[in-house]
Amino acid sequence: MSLSLARVASPDSLASSVHSRGKDYVLYRGDSLALMEKFDEHTFDLIFADPPYFLSNGGFTCSGGKRAPVKKGGWDESQGIEHDHEFTTAWLKACQRLLKPTGTLWVSGTQHVIFNVGFAMQKLGYKLLNTVTWFKPNASPNLSCRYFTHSSEIIVWASPGSKGRLQHTFNYQSMKTQNGGKQMRDVWTMLTPRNAEKEHGKHPTQKPVQLLERIVEASSNEDQVVLDPFCGSGTTGVAAVAKGRRFVGIEMDEQYLELSRRRLMAAPRP
Ligand SMILES: C[S@@+](CC[C@H](N)C(=O)[O-])C[C@H]1O[C@@H](n2cnc3c(N)ncnc32)[C@H](O)[C@@H]1O
16 A cells, blocks of 8 residues: 555555544554555665564563563564574564665664674665664673673664665754764663653563664654655654644554554654
């Protein structure tokens, strides 16, 4: 389907969808692999993907100062490295088709998935632009004391094509201004989401709005269209509409989709 948010308001029947009155977002419930096929190529200016990290495999973490099992949901369980890689390759390929030549893809991950993502991107012909390190100064301690404290995530930034002149959107000057007049570097120090960001409900892997606002501002312009194929609690959408962009989110879990809807309804607009 071609994308005009007003027109998507009468979608084909594949997924349930929720639409905003102001027409600056639309949320689809369903499998992103199936739904992404429905959009025309070159539809989106920016895609942010926070995919399953395949973390929920019987390990332990620290929650509220106590040892707790890592159990984010069935969607986060590994089905073996080959299967996980096939899944990663499939959704990355779908994103590549959907991006405009000026658009870019951001993918977040930890060691559990990010090398898989990077390898698939290189094989598909993406041009890697940066790997941003998100440093979390308030990360939970490591209770086993057998590792360094996990306190960062990698966010790969890439353009869909590796050939020809780079055409991607990068708001260099805006980033420099935000960084006090110095070039913005690729290590970003930001807290994990505070309680105020969870007032509409919780998601086990919620990203901070500040992180998504920087991504949106750096690599898209006002009124452009942002896609998140693993929408979760809708953080990308909240940041996108707050910065005057339009948003399309896909999420397979009905409760998380409803959480996204509540957050998007309440999100500030410029
Ligand atoms: C890592 S979380 C995203 C969290 C999000 N960035 C946020 O700030 O809330 C991944 C989400 O993708 C959803 N998901 C996993 N596989 C999916 C699929 N094939 N299609 C659609 N949603 C999927 C999960 O239900 C989960 O909510």
